[in-house]
Amino acid sequence: MKHENLSVKGMTCASCVASVEKATAKLEGITNVNVNLTTEKLTFDYDMDKVSIEDVKKAVKAVGYEVLTET
Numbered sequence: 001m002k003h004e005n006l007s008v009k010g011m012t013c014a015s016c017v018a019s020v021e022k023a024t025a026k027l028e029g030i031t032n033v034n035v036n037l038t039t040e041k042l043t044f045d046y047d048m049d050k051v052s053i054e055d056v057k058k059a060v061k062a063v064g065y066e067v068l069t070e071t
């Protein structure tokens, strides 16, 4: 498993956090999802054989938030 850190923009409340958590946690190969409203960070562990970072970003965008890879 690899650990990854993404920035999520546009979350303003606890429901936003829940939406992002739900959308990402349901993807196959993702575990330990954590979304922090204050820092705008999405962290998770993932299995590269099952899911890609692009898949995760798509899932976040699909529920209405901007997502950026940490640099």
Ligand code: 9UX
Pocket (backbone or CB within 6 Å): 011, 012, 013, 014, 015, 016, 017
């Ligand atoms: Mo409530 Mo968070 O509409 O966008 S889910 S503020």
